Amino acid sequence: MDMEITKQDYLKRYKEELLINEKSKATIEKYVSEVKLLLDYLEDHEQSKASILEYRDALRKNYQARTVNGKLAAVHSFLQFIDKSEWKVKFLKIQRRSFAEESRELTEKEYRKLLETAKSKKENRLYYLMLTLGGTGIRISELQYITIEAVKKGKAEIDMKGKCRIILIPKGLKEKLLSYASQAGIQNGYLFKSRNGKPLNRSNIWRELKRLCEDALVNPNKVFPHNFRHLFAKCYYAIEKDIAHLADILGHSSVETTRCYIAVSLKEHEETLTKLQLII
Incomplete structure (x- = not known):
């Protein structure tokens, strides 16, 4: 990530990219919101895949696996946007439910x-x-x-x-x-x-x-x-x-x-x- 680019610039450019790719309004709002949380986290951490792994672990402590994977989908989208696909981490494994609630x-x-x-x-x-x-x-x-x-x-x-x-x-x-x-x-x-x-x-x-x-x-x-x-x-x-x-x-x-x-x-x-x- 380029340190000279501000967080707001990243979010603005990323949002424009999502619009170009014809993502729905709801998806854009969700992804931009999730990426903002990621960037807030990275302000106090080293910008590397290790930090993304730590971020995933932090999410696991507060959210269910399906929610974490939803957040990671936004993170992965952003990492691809900034040409850091190698920083992507694995989604959490979820066993398919055999029964409905x-x-x-x-x-x-x-x-x-x-x-x-x-x-x-x-x-x-x-x-x-x-x-x-x-x-x-x-x-x-x-x-x-x-x-x-x-x-x-x-x-x-x-x-x-x-x-x-x-x-x-x-x-x-x-x-x-x-x-x-x-x-x-x-x-x-x-x-x-x-x-x-x-x-x-x-x-x-x-x-x-x-x-x-x-x-x-x-x-x-x-x-x-x-x-x-x-x-x-x-x-x-x-x-x-x-x-x-x-x-x-x-x-x-x-x-x-x-x-x-x-x-x-x-x-x-x-x-x-x-x-x-x-x-x-």
Whole structure:
């Protein structure tokens, strides 16, 4: 690293590099924030691979392995940017979980309960939003691609992080969304939008879901946008046991990521073991 270049200059140049590489806004904010922490650390340490190793060890004491690896991904990106790839360190090894955490797993029964409650409370936008997340498996950041035009076509073209894929909108969902659009007077553009016409903010959706949990009597720790994606994956895999195809639908670059989505709960595993009838 060039000592004559200030920390702020490094951060500014690195941010520009991320923008050029078309990284998402969230990724840029996260990576720049993580690199700032690294540079703060290196101010009091020798600038070498040994210090990066020490930094990794320091992270291990305060964060879980998955979080540490996320931080290291940003560090590695920055090291490559400054031509110090030889300083990269190994990610922490993480054993793949065999079981899902039941305390955070949204069940199909709870999903239906949320829908019923939203419908009875006339929370129409939230009702159709949950239907869309559960019926397509899209990420909350991809909700902006569900436009009136996409619904009419029966498919949405997702273009994020340099990856493009097609999301099919099932016929039943298409009919419901067009009906909602007609009722709400939405003729074009985003289907789920705020009063100023912009796509719904993630935090707004989060708050609406948490409020709904109280009336639906569903554990709020289970109800967050990404869990609808997990529910879609489990229900899809239960019918069509093709993990490679499911990975494509979800937009995963690795089936290992998809495996985490379809992990069975301990209770389900125990029921399967019982069905084996090997304990006699």
